[in-house]
Amino acid sequence: MRDRFQEQLQVLRARSLERKLREIGSAQGPEIEIARRRLINFSSNDYLGLANDSRLREAAVAAIKEFGVGAGASRLISGTQSPHLRLESALANWKGTEAALCFSSGYAAALGTIPALVASNDIILLDKLCHASLIDSAKLSGAILRVFPHNHLGKLENHLEWAQRQPAGKRVLILTESVFSMDGDRAPLRELIELKKHFGALLFLDEAHAVGVIGSNGRGLAAAENLDEDVDVQMGTLSKALGASGGYICGSRSLIEWLINRARSFIYSTAPPPGIAAAALAAVNFLASPEGEERRRLLWERIALMHELLPRGGLNKKATDAVSAIFPWIVGDEQGAIDLASALQSEGFFVPAIRYPTVAKGSARLRITVTAAHDDAQIRSLCNAIERLST
Ligand SMILES: Cc1ncc(COP(=O)(O)O)c(C=O)c1O
Numbered sequence: 001m002r003d004r005f006q007e008q009l010q011v012l013r014a015r016s017l018e019r020k021l022r023e024i025g026s027a028q029g030p031e032i033e034i035a036r037r038r039l040i041n042f043s044s045n046d047y048l049g050l051a052n053d054s055r056l057r058e059a060a061v062a063a064i065k066e067f068g069v070g071a072g073a074s075r076l077i078s079g080t081q082s083p084h085l086r087l088e089s090a091l092a093n094w095k096g097t098e099a100a101l102c103f104s105s106g107y108a109a110a111l112g113t114i115p116a117l118v119a120s121n122d123i124i125l126l127d128k129l130c131h132a133s134l135i136d137s138a139k140l141s142g143a144i145l146r147v148f149p150h151n152h153l154g155k156l157e158n159h160l161e162w163a164q165r166q167p168a169g170k171r172v173l174i175l176t177e178s179v180f181s182m183d184g185d186r187a188p189l190r191e192l193i194e195l196k197k198h199f200g201a202l203l204f205l206d207e208a209h210a211v212g213v214i215g216s217n218g219r220g221l222a223a224a225e226n227l228d229e230d231v232d233v234q235m236g237t238l239s240k241a242l243g244a245s246g247g248y249i250c251g252s253r254s255l256i257e258w259l260i261n262r263a264r265s266f267i268y269s270t271a272p273p274p275g276i277a278a279a280a281l282a283a284v285n286f287l288a289s290p291e292g293e294e295r296r297r298l299l300w301e302r303i304a305l306m307h308e309l310l311p312r313g314g315l316n317k318k319a320t321d322a323v324s325a326i327f328p329w330i331v332g333d334e335q336g337a338i339d340l341a342s343a344l345q346s347e348g349f350f351v352p353a354i355r356y357p358t359v360a361k362g363s364a365r366l367r368i369t370v371t372a373a374h375d376d377a378q379i380r381s382l383c384n385a386i387e388r389l390s391t
Pocket of ligand 1: 106107131206208209238247
């Protein structure tokens, strides 16, 4: 029998779209080891350098000693272990919401929540650059889906007007992100909220790349702009700046109780390991502390340096301000992005090439992420290498 998968892989290879796993023989951090070689790591979302922090490691180990490794079953079946409840109460406190609910990943949080909010006769309006977890969740919900061009308020308004003309009783849900994962820019939150209020829609905001990075105590973009009370559903992940793993939803108590009853990725999946919940709790406590604020300040110093030094020109125009820890370096052509990433790897840097379908065809790029754990010299040397290799 012909190997269909080999044939399909060959097609991907021919288009420079094949993906491969690379083994890392070390913890995440500003330096990692790949194939026994130390590389400076500009690929991770561990923005505050917490993934290998002793506070998180010790919290995880202590919880494993007390609660074991596995959670046993879904929380509705085998009971909720204390670390999950402690984490949820700390999350709600930190975000200033009535309640919170944890999931085993950010992806699972979206996948469980969005279909619990809307049904097949409702309407979802989705920013074109939303993450796959939001797109997949929107499709899974069965709601009527309309996509608006990235951050285009006029087109969103047109969709809202259209939704208003539909038979009464349809719920309208807007899905967007605070910081877009592959472009590093922000949503115009204030204007989005004005629109959603005017049209009586609901807003689901994915703060995955904003928590820990933006706003006092890293509470995210909505909190930074004093708009958190106007966001109906705040989603985030514990896997990026918080250095652990898992996803969460913060919102009203009735929303959370509804999700406990309706979010299928919560109901039908084993609870996250208690050690991970305890590590995430240590991260939330750290963020809420003066030391956490200091770490976030340090991150912004690194972001400012990267913004200043990263050469611009060609496809890469300089934005006036740096607004997140994500710096896309647009190459365009898929093979060109792979070649640049491997040239950088030969010089000792690990920077991922991002290609279709993660980004649009022909907009392949390096996705450079800077963290508080990088030092100035590492950022300078990367920017020099990009300048040299891109000309
Ligand atoms: C914007 C955005 N939302 C959600 C997720 C999913 O979060 P997690 O990695 O915790 O599943 C990601 C992960 O890459 C993301 O970038």
